[in-house]
Amino acid sequence: MYFLGLDIGSSSVKIALVASDTGKQLAVEQEPKEEMSMEAHQKGWAEQDPNLWWHYACLGIKSILKSTKVSPETIKGIGISYQMHGLVVVDAQGIPLRKAIIWCDSRAVEIGEEALKSIGPSYCTEHLLNSPANFTASKLKWVKDNEPAIFDKTAKFLLPGDYIALKLSGESTTTVSGLSEGIFWDFKQDRLSEELLTHYGFSKEQIPNIVPTFGLQGAVSAKGAEESGLVAGTPILYRAGDQPNNALSLNVFKPGEVAATCGTSGVMYGVTSNLSVKEYARVNNFAHVNYQKSAQKSIGKLLCINGAGIQYRWLKNTLGITDYETMNELASTVAVGSDGIQCIPFGNGAERMLKNKDVGTRWVNINLNRHQKAHLCRAALEGIAFSFVYGFEIMQADGIEPTVIKAGNDNMFRSRIFAETIATLIGQEIALYNTTGAIGAARACVLKEGDYNAFSAYTQNDYVKTYHPKKEKQAYQLAYNNWKKELNLILNTIA
Structure with a gap:
């Protein structure tokens, strides 16, 4: 059957x-x-x-x-x-x-x-x-x-x-x-x-x-x-x-659990039971799939980043690189911080998390005598990862207290640099799973009787691997602080 x-x-x-x-x-x-x-x-x-x-x-x-x-x-x-x-x-x-x-x-x-x-x-x-x-x-x-x-x-x-x-x-x-x-x-x-x-x-x-x-x-x-x-x-x-x-597909139902995805755009989706909202202009709040009127409320807080994977795809096409694996290999030859280059990756329209400001994509501190393709690849991966960290800080201010972060084993989370940068800066492991939205929707049929144990059993074989925070965080934090400084300078010049 x-x-x-x-x-x-x-x-x-x-x-x-x-x-x-x-x-x-x-x-x-x-x-x-x-x-x-x-x-x-x-x-x-x-x-x-x-x-x-x-x-x-x-x-x-x-x-x-x-x-x-x-x-x-x-x-x-x-x-x-x-x-x-x-x-x-x-x-x-x-x-x-x-x-x-x-x-x-x-x-x-x-x-x-x-x-x-x-x-x-x-x-x-x-x-x-x-x-x-x-x-x-x-x-x-x-x-x-x-x-x-x-x-x-x-x-x-x-x-x-x-x-x-x-x-x-x-x-x-x-x-x-x-x-x-x-x-x-x-x-x-x-x-x-x-x-x-x-x-x-x-x-x-x-x-x-x-x-x-x-x-x-x-x-x-x-x-x-x-x-x-x-x-x-x-x-x-x-x-x-x-x-x-997507959160359901990753078996994310309980307060503190967070689902992430990064395709053309990026999303952080955290579950909470708290109805209090502070960042309603930047974070969306919806009834999660297991919301019940008579029980403790299950709210999904959704933060969307328009300029995410589309930035990396643009760079791949612009540089004439045939595949993302090659880009990731190039990026791995460059140290954390991309030798000073910063990529502000918001070139896909106005960003809700930036209060609907249209920042565009900005490349900062490129040295024409020193920087090559590899530096640009690393800077793009880091810039997109930094945008996730920036968004996650907004979600934390809005009441999300993460206990676990799960992501699908596709799109940008397959990049070690991207995933480890996020994990290190937020101090939280990121577990990857092989599943899709269509598979999750099919499996959800078993929940007609509220059997979450059966659904959880479905997902046990989906696990792929876990990215752990790096013990040496200083270089990541310095690079992120410099990136955020550039972003704030830009935001302060836009009406």
């Missing part, structure tokens, strides 16, 4: 099959093979056709069933992970009324800022744990203000994962975790935020039915079965945004 996992990203849809008794990966596939495109009709916009997500999910499901020769009758549960903060508006028949406004679309920033002032920072921090900012609620308000004919026809608004669940089951549903990422949830009252709904002029009727994060959320309908290749009646047992799901 098997569980099926879907990971609905903005670049591709990943599909995983795992054995339901052991959690062992059977296969993982991706559709399309190349990245999906985004539409940007104006500066700062980013849209996708949600039907593309469904199309590629169906292709991937059929492909993985064919390649593994697994009968769809043996799939006993479906788990869904998805790109966070997107907006899909559908009519009474569940048909999208426009393209989805996805996570990296910034058109609603001013709407969120106005809401923060009008509703009040006190309410937003105590009840929403966030500023409304550019999240799903503010994007829906943009539709209301700018496309009133579409808004008037909107029967339900959905997050990307909710839309895939709708296509599978024919039912519009969502979760508390999902509502919290859209900034619709009142944590203090443990209910929908009526104040936010009133301020934005939304009807409760537009809210999908709330289902548990773990447990029966719906079942594949006859139409969903026909289009996907699954069997009607197959239960949907789990749904969560990609970053909470």
Whole structure:
């Protein structure tokens, strides 16, 4: 018997099959093979056709069933992970009324800022744990203000994962975790935020039915079965945004546990039971996957760094180096501190953790007579690592007390220099695991009965290795202090 996992990203849809008794990966596939495109009709916009997500999910499901020769009758549960903060508006028949406004679309920033002032920072921090900012609620308000004919026809608004669940089951549903990422949830009252709904002029009727994060959320309908290749009646047992799901995939559930990832952007995601927020303008706070209304609250604090792995990829392409292993080998020939070069790696737009300042990428102290490719590679790795440490200090100020840090064995955490720099400066081991979002979503189906021991047993064979803090920290600390000094000089010159 098997569980099926879907990971609905903005670049591709990943599909995983795992054995339901052991959690062992059977296969993982991706559709399309190349990245999906985004539409940007104006500066700062980013849209996708949600039907593309469904199309590629169906292709991937059929492909993985064919390649593994697994009968769809043996799939006993479906788990869904998805790109966070997107907006899909559908009519009474569940048909999208426009393209989805996805996570990296910034058109609603001013709407969120106005809401923060009008509703009040006190309410937003105590009840929403966030500023409304550019999240799903503010994007829906943009539709209301700018496309009133579409808004008037909107029967339900959905997050990307909710839309895939709708296509599978024919039912519009969502979760508390999902509502919290859209900034619709009142944590203090443990209910929908009526104040936010009133301020934005939304009807409760537009809210999908709330289902548990773990447990029966719906079942594949006859139409969903026909289009996907699954069997009607197959239960949907789990749904969560990609970053909470990444934490779940790494078995991060308890206060003090932190999940990290560094692809194009970087994320530090820590779990806490404390509802107090100090850095709400720089750190996001959502209901974690194991949040329960009647129990101790489980909050996921998320800090995103836009300019992370994209900086290293840019350098690789610019220097004409064919692979990251070569870059890492070059970097290893240079001592800690990169002989004085500092890379400020924020060239992927405004950074929330820097209070939405657009710093750009800066290279400092390059000596044209002494510095070579190797120095640039080391400086880029250190600069990105330093940005993680800088962000982690913000999270600590916001109440995260780390007991363990886990990361996937992919992207930049495969670099020893990168991972050891972070581990040394924050004084915490970083453990790497072989897992993916799609695998985690599939495995999460076992949690329908709340069996965390079974889920933990699934992950035992994922462990790869641990990076330990270096005993000699002085050179790392000096390099980081110099980097932070340069960053502060830049921040002080930007309005």
